[in-house]
Amino acid sequence: MLKFQQVSKNYADVKAVDSVSFELKVGEMFGLVGPNGSGKSTLLKIMLGIIRPTAGELLVNGERLSEKGWQSFRKTIGFMPERISFYDNLTGSETLTLFARIKGGSVNNISDILDKLLTRGVLDRRVGGYSKGMRQRLNLAQALLNTPSLLILDEPTSGLDPIGTRELYDIIDNVRQKRPLTVVLSSHILAEIEEKVTRVGVMKSGVLKACGTLDELYEGLNLPLKLYITIKDKDVRLEEILKRDGAVDITCSNGHLMADLPREHKFKVLSSILEHKNLFVDFSVREPNLEEVFFGIH
Amino acid sequence: MVFTDAMKAIAHKEVSDKLKSKWVGVITVGFALFTIIIAYFGTATSGVASFRNMEATIASLTSLVIYFIPLLALTLGGGVIADERDRHNLEFYLASPISVTEFITGKFIGLAIALTLPAVFGFGLSGIVLVAKTGLGSAGSFLIFVVNSVILGIIFLSISFLVSVVFYERSKVIAFTIFLWLFFTILYDMGLVGVLVVTKGILSPKIFSFLLMLNPVDVYRIINFLTIGKYMIFLGMSSVDLPSFIKAPVLWGICLLWIVIPLMSSYYFFKKRYLE
Numbered sequence: 001m002l003k004f005q006q007v008s009k010n011y012a013d014v015k016a017v018d019s020v021s022f023e024l025k026v027g028e029m030f031g032l033v034g035p036n037g038s039g040k041s042t043l044l045k046i047m048l049g050i051i052r053p054t055a056g057e058l059l060v061n062g063e064r065l066s067e068k069g070w071q072s073f074r075k076t077i078g079f080m081p082e083r084i085s086f087y088d089n090l091t092g093s094e095t096l097t098l099f100a101r102i103k104g105g106s107v108n109n110i111s112d113i114l115d116k117l118l119t120r121g122v123l124d125r126r127v128g129g130y131s132k133g134m135r136q137r138l139n140l141a142q143a144l145l146n147t148p149s150l151l152i153l154d155e156p157t158s159g160l161d162p163i164g165t166r167e168l169y170d171i172i173d174n175v176r177q178k179r180p181l182t183v184v185l186s187s188h189i190l191a192e193i194e195e196k197v198t199r200v201g202v203m204k205s206g207v208l209k210a211c212g213t214l215d216e217l218y219e220g221l222n223l224p225l226k227l228y229i230t231i232k233d234k235d236v237r238l239e240e241i242l243k244r245d246g247a248v249d250i251t252c253s254n255g256h257l258m259a260d261l262p263r264e265h266k267f268k269v270l271s272s273i274l275e276h277k278n279l280f281v282d283f284s285v286r287e288p289n290l291e292e293v294f295f296g297i298h
Numbered sequence: 299m300v301f302t303d304a305m306k307a308i309a310h311k312e313v314s315d316k317l318k319s320k321w322v323g324v325i326t327v328g329f330a331l332f333t334i335i336i337a338y339f340g341t342a343t344s345g346v347a348s349f350r351n352m353e354a355t356i357a358s359l360t361s362l363v364i365y366f367i368p369l370l371a372l373t374l375g376g377g378v379i380a381d382e383r384d385r386h387n388l389e390f391y392l393a394s395p396i397s398v399t400e401f402i403t404g405k406f407i408g409l410a411i412a413l414t415l416p417a418v419f420g421f422g423l424s425g426i427v428l429v430a431k432t433g434l435g436s437a438g439s440f441l442i443f444v445v446n447s448v449i450l451g452i453i454f455l456s457i458s459f460l461v462s463v464v465f466y467e468r469s470k471v472i473a474f475t476i477f478l479w480l481f482f483t484i485l486y487d488m489g490l491v492g493v494l495v496v497t498k499g500i501l502s503p504k505i506f507s508f509l510l511m512l513n514p515v516d517v518y519r520i521i522n523f524l525t526i527g528k529y530m531i532f533l534g535m536s537s538v539d540l541p542s543f544i545k546a547p548v549l550w551g552i553c554l555l556w557i558v559i560p561l562m563s564s565y566y567f568f569k570k571r572y573l574e
Contacts, residue, residue, distance in 0.1 A: 050392045051573055071395050079393040085385035087311070089318060101307035103394050142390070152393075 001026045001150065001182055002047060007056035009042050009206075016042040018206040019056065024150075024182060031193035032186040033294060034203030040186050043203065044152060047184065048079060075104055078148030080139050082155040088128030092118055092138055095127055096145065105146035113171050117141050132159030140168060144175065151175075152184045157192060169196060194290040202297050209297045218287050223296050224248065224260035229273070229283040231257050238279045245269045261285065304396045305404035312408025313415075316374075322415045325370065329420025333359060337428050352428060352436030353526040356443045359421075360522045363447050364515045368454040369479050371413055375458030376475040378405050379568070380468045388572070398568050406459060406561060413451045417444060442525045450518040453556040454482075457514075460560040463567045486513045507541050511549075514556045521549045 002024040009017040017039045024030055024047075034040050045051045046058060049070030057064060060073055086095050096107050096114075107114070114123075117137040122130075130138065136159050143151060151172070157165040169192075175181055187193050193200060194214065201211040210217050227247060231238055234255050242250055242257070246265030251258050257280075261269055266285075273283055288296070316322050337355040338348065382388040391401050421444045429437045457478060465471045490509055494501060501509075510516040524546055 045392075048393045067397075071397055074393065074395040077393065079390070081386060081389040081393070083386040084390055085387060087315075087385075087387075089315065098307055098311055099390070102304045102391070102396060104304070146395075 001061060003057075003059040003062070004046075005057045005059065007043075007046060007053045007058055009039075009046060009051065010054045015206045017046065017053070020206075020208045021056075022201055022208060022211045024184065025199075026149075026182055027176075027180045028199060029176075029183040029185060029197045031197035031200035032184060032203065033188075033190060033193055033200060033290070038203040039206040040203050041154070042206075044154060044184070044186060047152060048077060049074060075146060076149045078143035078146060078151040080143040080151070080153045080156055082158060084135070084139055086127045086135065086138065089126060091126055092123035092130070092134075095138060096123075096141060099142045100145045103142075103146045107145065109147045110141055110144050113144070113174065114141060116167070116171055116174075133161065133164045136160055137164070137168070140171065147179075149180065150182045150184070152186075154186045155188065156185070157187070157189060165192070190290045190294055200290065202294060204297055210293070214290065214293075215287075217290075217293050221293060221296055222263060223288045223292060224262045225266060226286050226288060226292075227257075227259045227261045227269070227283070228285075229257040229259075230281040231255055232279055232281055235279050238273070238276060241272050241276060242269060245272050301407075302396075302400055304394070305400045305407065308401065308404030309408035309411065312405060313411050316409075316412035322412055325416035326420040326423075329416050330424045332362070333421055333424035334427060336362070337424070337431075349428065349431040352432050352440055355428060356439055356522060356526050359443065360519060363450070364518060365483050367417070367447055367451045368483060368515065371451045371454035372458045372461075372475045372479055374409050374413060375406075375455045376462055376471050377468065378409065378459060379462040380466075380471050383466075384468065392572060398565055398573070402459065402561070402564055402568060406455065409455055410452050413455060414448050417448045417451060421447065439525050443522055446518055446521050446525075449550070449553045449557075450514065453514045453553060456557045456560040456564075459564040460567070463564045463571065466571075482513055482515045487516065504541050507544055511552050514553065517549050517552050517556070520544065521546055521553075524549075 004020050004022050007017060007020045008015065020039075020043065032040050032043065042051070046053055049065065060069075063069070065073055087098075090098065093107075096110075100106050100109075110117075117140060118134065122134060127135070127138065136156065140153075140156065143153075153172075157168060160168060172181075172183065176183070185193060185197060199211070199213050200217065202209045202217070210220060212220065227242075229238060231252075236252065239250055239252055239257060242259050245268045247259040247261050247269050249258075249260040270285070273280070333355070336358045337350060340350045340354060340358050379388070382391065421440075425437070425440045425444065428440065458475065461471055461474050461478065465474055490506075494506070510520065524544075
């Protein structure tokens with residue numbers, strides 16, 4: 001759908017985005033993570049055709065777009081900005097009607113999901129009295145007004161409680177079940193990204209440091225596995241064994257032993273653990289999560 | 299340029315905002331009262347209070363309108379972009395399938411209508427009273443005065459859009475708006491008179507007239523002066539010997555430039571600031 005080829009964006013001497021290459025595939029849910037100032041917002045603006053790259057190319061369905069072409073392509077994009085205040089003096093319904101006219105969409109396009117986002121009573125109230133969560137729901141509603149094929153979500157759950165977060169993602173899943181919808185999700189909540197996306201891109205200082213499925217990222221970065229052992233009678237012998245066999249960052253507290261297990265030592269360490277069954281109650285090994293990938297890169 | 303549905307929606311929102319906030323209503327009543335008071339009490343200094351002839355009223359109104367309308371227009375449009383940016387609504391517009399021209403023109407047309415309504419209805423209603431009291435003969439002059447006042451407002455609205463785009467911070471927008479208002483309504487003419495005095499009349503009438511054209515307030519004054527002829531003394535312009543090429547159509551053409559150039563510059567600077 002969208003193909004970034006060595007895309008860079010400079011602001012004076014600052015490289016906001018530096019030679020980013022990746023492809024957004026039709027129907028996928030792509031996560032974009034990175035700390036503040038890593039270039040995520042600039043990349044989203046390039047994706048929306050708001051700003052043009054300083055160097056490199058962005059192809060849309062294999063084509064370079066002109067300004068008119070971008071304007072036309074934006075008819076197929078739904079964008080949910082991180083912060084949007086709307087107009088305090090308009091009701092929710094009036095806001096959606098206004099935004100639909102501007103986007104060339106219609107409130108009827110979202111009639112099947114609107115009542116799940118905001119009740120009739122809330123829609124009839126002025127936006128000035130909305131909570132942050134209500135504004136976010138209205139924000140998602142406006143993003144879907146033009147039945148987009150690409151939905152770009154910038155921190156969509158900011159201000160939402162856990163139930164609101166779940167409901168918001170349920171609605172997006174609901175839309176995706178009905179028709180092909182490519183979603184780009186930019187968020188600081190890594191657990192959310194980990195749970196929802198099929199692929200993820202990790203940005204740092206304008207550079208796309210890693211991009212792929214979560215499994216590809218774990219393997220590509222060669223991050224150690226996480227080892228958890230519940231030891232018997234606070235016996236410290238197992239700690240010595242782990243250290244000997246190559247486990248690192250070993251910590252032990254209240255009968256629980258945690259360690260990082262470099263992949264090249266995993267068989268040796270696991271064999272040693274199994275040889276000393278009498279020293280522990282239980283043990284588990286897991287892949288690092290996205291947060292650990294994130295901190296591994298940063 | 300086609301007036302697209304998105305432009306209509308943006309323009310409609312601006313007009314309805316100003317109607318709902320009673321801005322249009324208050325200014326309309328203000329203009330109407332202001333005109334009646336000036337028309338009726340304008341002769342009070344001579345010991346009589348009664349409706350004067352229309353030309354004298356237009357002259358007095360012109361002297362006051364040059365302060366009020368630019369101020370209204372500058373404050374109306376000065377915050378137009380800063381407001382959207384501060385409320386983070388600008389991102390929505392930029393990501394929408396509309397062009398910068400549609401966005402800015404939609405806003406401009408909406409605010410121009412909001413500014414035109416009080417001028418038309420406020421001056422219009424009081425104009426009907428004046429015509430009833432002084433006769434139909436000068437109705438045309440008053441109508442031209444209303445049209446010119448609307449044009450003056452639109453010129454300053456266009457200037458305010460440019461200020462709103464060029465200056466990023468709201469405080470700077472406000473400060474520069476006030477400065478512009480002072481510059482065009484007071485400082486420019488003061489400076490011009492100063493130059494005339496210092497150069498002891500070296501400036502030819504042509505150059506002087508050209509310099510007057512650089513200030514939309516002076517252009518407005520001159521068009522009204524051409525309309526009311528002998529009452530020019532009320533405008534403080536009795537000593538100005540205008541060259542023959544200065545006629546109403548030329549001045550309206552200059553007004554058009556004063557609208558188009560700042561507005562086009564707004565498009566340019568908006569693209570430069572937000573889309574590069």
